[in-house]
Amino acid sequence: MTTCLLKTRGLTKHFGGLVAVEGVDFELQQGQVRALIGPNGAGKTTLVGMISGRISPTSGMVEFDGQNVTRLPAHKRIMAGMAYTFQITSVFVNLSAGENVALAARRRLNGTEADKAVRKSLDRLGLLDRIDQEAGELSYGHQRLLEIAMGLVQNPRLLILDEPTQGLSDGEIADFKLLVRELAGETTVLLIEHNMSVVMETADEVTVLNFGEVLAEGTPLAIREDQTVQSAYLGTS
């Protein structure tokens, strides 16, 4: 039996007169890898922003691990077990790669334990030999990976990744797919992704967002065959 880790009800965000997200009911089971896809401007980043607490919703409710967190500020949600990686790379460019990950680790670990976790996390993403390098000196792809390492080291129950493969090389994308499959057993992953091969190979289920509303939900295969999804992407609806 699966338990529901994350649930939203009627989640809505208006910016002025603009509807970004409208009445989204969303459920995510523990241990699942869920991909969130949709055309540009469909409201994906706004939706995960409201889930993580970066953006306050106009109306609606977010429940995490059976608790209503709608009114909880972002940092408390993170402490409750969410981790969020940014779409636009926002590592601390003037700090070392190690310090970047250590900042994330120190929320739950101290001293040598934090050091160990930092090394382990960097190692997992193949960045251990860059631990003392300034994050700003890393290549773009490595900065993306560092961002993921910062998410992993928090040992989150829900890992939210916003377009993690953007700008990665083919080799790095292949490694990333392996990593997500590994994580599937350990944690729950919510993945915003444009690269369909990543979606098809890593996600257990896919949610499609269009004009701020849920258009379809299902297995990757089912979504790929879905007529409405195809027309949304091709713009022929």
Next chain:
Amino acid sequence: MSDQAKIIALHGGLILLLFALQFVLPAYHHGNLARIMVLASYAIGYNILFGYTGLLSLGHALFFAAGMYGMALSIHHLEWAPAPALLAGLVAGILVSGTLALLALRTTGVAFMIVTLMFAQAGYLTVLYFGEYTRGDEGFVIQQAQRMLWGVDLSDPVNRYFAAWGLLTVCFLAALWLVRHPFGRTLIAIRENEERVRMLGYNTFAHKLTAMMISGTIAAAAGAFYGLLFGYAGASFATVQYSIFPLLWVLLGGAGTVLGPFIGTLFMFYLIDLSSGITTAYMLIAGVALVALTLFAPQGLVGELRRRFWGWLP
């Protein structure tokens, strides 16, 4: 030598050097250095908020004056001994900086600068308004008899020098410890990218609040010591100028470096001291320095040193 050893050698060496200078300096520079050490402590406090947390305050004179008047008024009107009076100055600093932080930290950037400026100005005017007790611009003298701290006469130049040296040493070590402690490193991360720190699960508001209170309390300690060591409290220490000074010293020395505030205060003090022989318009030097530093050397002296040669400087 490891970085750790270099840091200890350099900073420890400076503290020892300042201690030793007491025995060799001629009286005039001896007195100057005592003043500089107290003002540098003020700058160290300012730097914790500006250099390490990235919050540019234009109102630190409020904290400096809170410490000074907290101390001086309790000696002058309540006839307290210097020790509890210093403590009163510190408490005043904690309360005032905590209150201002709770209000001003609701804003960011330019608004934060203006809000701190306005509240500090209101503080200055309040000192004038209660001129009956504070004696306004004219200020009041703290008599030699009122400056006996545990039997030590603080109006004596030697004792004064050691008290100033003690204050600087404490502030210096506190800053050094802070910026290497996880809390201080989180402040640096907030300076770099606050939103990211928040999304790592940190309550950034609480961090900034604490930083502003530490910064304000050190400023208040410097204000209280300044009044006690030099025997005077006046409204001029609450003016906008005294908010600009620490900014200037820190910019000159290097924001976000432990050594910078002291170096900046030392240079600017002597720059103004030398120019005052030539013109009464000594604030001109401050103005030119502010513009030139912003334009050409935003890193300051120690910042440049760190960028070019000594990457390990904290």
Next chain:
Amino acid sequence: MELGPYILLASLEGSVTAAVLALTAVGLSLVFGVMRVVNIAHGEFFMLGAVIAWFVAHSLGGNAALGFAAALIIAPLLVGALAIGADMTILKRLKYDPERTIVATIGLLYIIQQVTLMTYGPEARPVEAPFNTRLAIPWFEWGDDGFSLYWPWGLSTTSYKLAVIGAAITVLMGVWVLMTRTRIGLVMRATQADRDMALAFGIPVERVYAMVFGLGAALAAFSAVLIVPIQQAHYLMGADPLLLSFIVVIIGGLGSLPGTVLAAVLIGLSDGIISVFFSPTLAKILATLLVGLVLVFRPHGLFGVRNG
């Protein structure tokens, strides 16, 4: 005197303050609105206007009206040119970064103030008004024989003060027309709305910025020339206009011209009336606290409209 005439007098004086304040504050507001630059040296541009007015009137000697008229043209032009120079040598090089420009304009404040001290000196010097007829104002009363007018002692103003109000209104309307009806105004508003978009459309943003900074300073200088026959020229006189302009711009909503003018009238009038009841220091304490609290709790100003 009874309270009625007293308040009338206070509001007349207040209108003069309001008129000059509105001009000064609109200059600050323009600079903030278009360039996003908080110009701490704005009060020094005001002071320079007054000091230059004294130099001009003094060197022309003789005819007060001629000297004043010359000052009214020369002072804003010189101050505007100086501001443009400061923009091109300093602000432009800082890429208009909000925090660094504040620090630089603080530096500029000290430079202007201290250079004035070194050249013009610490004295306060008057400039003679071009005309200054005393105008008595009547007040009414209900007596035994019904409604009647009388001229209470001390209730008067001068033709010059009325002219100041008129001149300020004229210039403000000129600024309004410039902003809303001309191509230059359109370009300024476009730059204010979206700098990057303006650049993409080929608007020479840096020249617009230099012009706006110059115009803002010239407005401050102009209002200082207007006030200098009433209040003498002194090297420290820039502090109060700066503080008051800040209050006005912040309460009126940052960068909004109508809000700024409305707030200037409100502050100018209440300044006159409040100082009847409170000590000036207490009034200033309340005013500075008000600015701080408005920024904290109503960052878009009391009249400002939330945009975006």
